[in-house]
Amino acid sequence: MSSMYRILCLSHDPAIVIEHPEFHSGSNGRELAEAVVLRGIEGHKGCDLLIGRYSYPLIEVGCPDRTREHVGGYHPHHTVWVDAIWLKLLYLAQRAPKDSPERQLAERAPMPGCWTPERLHCLRTELDLAEGTTQ
Template sequence: MSSIYRILCVSHDPALDYGEYNTPEEAETAIREGDSSHRQCDLLIGRYSYPLIEVGCPPNTGPQRSGRHRCFTHSLTEWVDVVWLRLLAAAHQADTEQMRALAGERRLAHWSPERLRRLRDELGIDLPEPTDQPGELP
C-alpha cells in the first residue's frame, strides 16, 4: 500500500494538516521553501496510509521560522510511529516521577507534551489542556 504525506501545522490547536505529497522529500521541500500561510509555524510531516502511521520532524534547514520547535539539530527527517507517540503522550500524563523522567529524555525532545496535545486529533487520543502552562508551544 502506498502512502501520502501531509504537512502538519502544530502551531494551531488542534494541529492542521494541508498539502498532499507523494514522497517525504516533496513534503520536506514544501516546508523548506515555505508556505505563505504557515511561514512562521511549527511544521511536521504526517505519513498516511489512512490512518496516520508515522510523524516526522523535518530537518532544520531552510529559512528560520519563529514557530519552529526547539529540538536538536538534525539533517534528516526524524520519523516515529504513531503508536509510540500515543505511548509517550500517556507517559507525559502519568503522575509518577519515573514516568515523567522517562518522558523528559533529551532524545524525545521533538515530542513535548504540548506538541503531542496539539496532534491529539491526528493521533486519535484525548489529552486535556494543561493546567500549569498556557497553550503556547515552547
C-alpha cells in the same frame, strides 16, 4: 503499501492538516513534502510545521530540520521520523502522575527535542487520542 504525506501545522491547537498539497509515496512523496516544509507554505510562513505519513490512520510523523527554531532539540540536515504509536505512548506517559514510572521514563526518553508535551498535545487529534486522555 501506498502512503500519503500531508503537512501538519502545530501553530494551531489542535494541529491542522494542510490538505493541499498532498504527496504520494509512489512519486517521491516523502522528499517532496520535506522540500515544501523547508521552503514554507503560503499562509503558514513562520508556523510550526511537521509532516504526517498516512496510510489511514496516521502512521508516522516527521520533524524536518527547519523546526529546530521551535523546539529545544536540534537535528541538522535530516528529518526525524517517529512511528505514531510511539508518539501516542509518549503523550500518555508525559501526562501520567508526576511520580509514576511512566512519567519518569518519559522524562528520560532518548527522543529528539521535537516531541515536547506541547507539540504532542497539539497532535492529539491526529494521534486519535481523546481530549483529556491521561491513561
